[in-house]
Amino acid sequence: MSETILVVVEQREGKLNRVSWETLVAGQSLAAEMGWTLEAAVAGNGVSAIAGEVAAKKVSKIHALESPGFSPYTPEGFSAGLKQFISAKQPRLVLMPHTYQVRDFVPKLATAMGRTVISDCIGYRKEGDKLLFTRQMFQGKFAADVSFNCDPPWFVTFQNGAFRGDRVEAGASAAPVESVNVDIPQGTIRNKPQEVFKEAKQAVDLTQAEIIVSVGRGIKEQKHIELAKQLADALGGEIAASRPICDSGWLPMDRQIGSSGQTVAPKLYLALGISGAIQHIVGMKGARSVVAINKDHEAPIFEIADVAVVGNLFDVVPALIEEVKKMKSSA
Amino acid sequence: MKILVCMKQVPPKDAPLKLNEAGTWIREDVSYEVNEPDAFALEEALRQKEKHSGEVVVITAGPARAQQVLREALAKGADRAIHLEDAAFVGLDAFNTAGAFAAAIKDEQFDLIFTGLQSDDCGFAQTGVILAELLGWPHATIIMQIEKTEGGIKVKRELESGYFQFVEMPLPAVLTIQSGINKLRYATLIGIKQAKNKPLRKVALAELGPAITANSQKIERMYVPQKTKKTEYLEGSSAEIAKKLVEKLKDEIRVL
């Protein structure tokens, strides 16, 4: 019998999380390369519509796992329910997106099954008969190829952006949807989650900004934020920041860029003293041009920069402000 | 409340790192500091103790150098420390690290265990959740606020893109703490002095016995990632760089 790859797509409040397409692309590409069968699963309470959406893609089968215990989401419900299904099914690989939800339950699920998760991967490679999964180490300064040293099912989660979701292959015809009733016993779930909410209204909408000057911890002190603001003003752009700057209250939260902040796509993203952690990158990688000023030539931000300045921002930025002003006054 | 805080020693974010000869890990001759989210986890534990009284215990797994993290925690106000001391802990996967912690505290009764939400070196984001499963406790991840309630605690979970959610849960429980949950304190001189007399229990790898098994995932090799994007580096004096950059902004990027 052929081995199976199971992609568990993510739904929240009845909606498919689009990042699931990326994981499906990873599954499709692995299935083609390994000659394995690709199936998908979605867990929830009333997921037939989502299962139908996934069935249009190139997969052999969708399992619609239904249980009242899946809604609302809890790590205990998801771990218990998926364990039942995966233990019975015994796929070779279980793939999921590395979302806040997945990282909340998948280590529990794998541990409950006596297995392991290679988390937050950015790709895979086949070497001989070995399957290796690539993940970032030391905040992106290095990459590591990691192998499984245990029996399947092997759990893998993929980082947001690791595969191109828009490249997901459609199926020749709709894949069959199989509904599975999962029994999550009373007493399994101890957590009582409340409604999901958004903190305070956003005063600024950075998604429309054409120029963003973004400051990171390289700015060192609150009083130096002024310097970055002067540059933003000279350029006619908006000021934004990495998370630690907003955590410290040096700029308001609604100016934070990244996975827990805003996602922007300006014409110019000028990063000052930002290291380029993945959680920051996901919020700005859609920028048309990225200019990074950082004193550390190994900073991961340079990997996605179009223009790089390795140097001290306190030297470069004042000179830059002056030059921009000069140019504007002569124009 | 009796709270355990799991802490890890990692290289600073901007430390220049080199690969070892085998290309499986970094060369260890770098400086180290506490993993950032773990510092916030400690701070939160100290604040909870100040509010509700109790005890704060810190634990780390690592070679002799890792003791520094515990010393700093004691100086900031932790009551005692546990050091699982062995160089081999550096290479353990998240399952084994969690197993080692579970074994080391089997005779203790904690109400809460805090970990940072992930480490700056491996970034597994798993140790706390695995520990909860091994102990049979409920857990919640990426926590930005903790309140004591009648029957347990109410925590604020961070979700993506500025969303949050409150979750009520019973104790004992494991929480993984997000950076920025609070404002860190500094150790005081008197704290540093007192830390010298606080208990620090050392546990050897051998004492943990069967809790540690072969890693179920293995780093085959580590390397500097290949650049996929073409980056143009601007060089020269600050004035020269500024000039070149403005030309680019005008003629190529076309935002001026």
Ligand SMILES: Cc1cc2nc3c(=O)[nH]c(=O)nc-3n(C[C@H](O)[C@H](O)[C@H](O)COP(=O)(O)OP(=O)(O)OC[C@H]3O[C@@H](n4cnc5c(N)ncnc54)[C@H](O)[C@@H]3O)c2cc1C
């Ligand atoms: C679940 C989760 C969600 C997160 N969400 C977000 C998010 O939404 N947004 C976000 O930004 N982060 C987020 N983070 C945090 C993220 O992982 C990083 O910790 C953060 O982005 C680092 O910010 P930074 O680059 O400003 O600081 P650091 O990583 O400390 O980098 C500072 C940089 O400044 C450089 N520097 C220092 N001095 C100078 C100088 N004089 N001149 C030039 N350069 C200098 C240094 O070389 C270094 O590269 C999240 C993390 C997690 C785990």
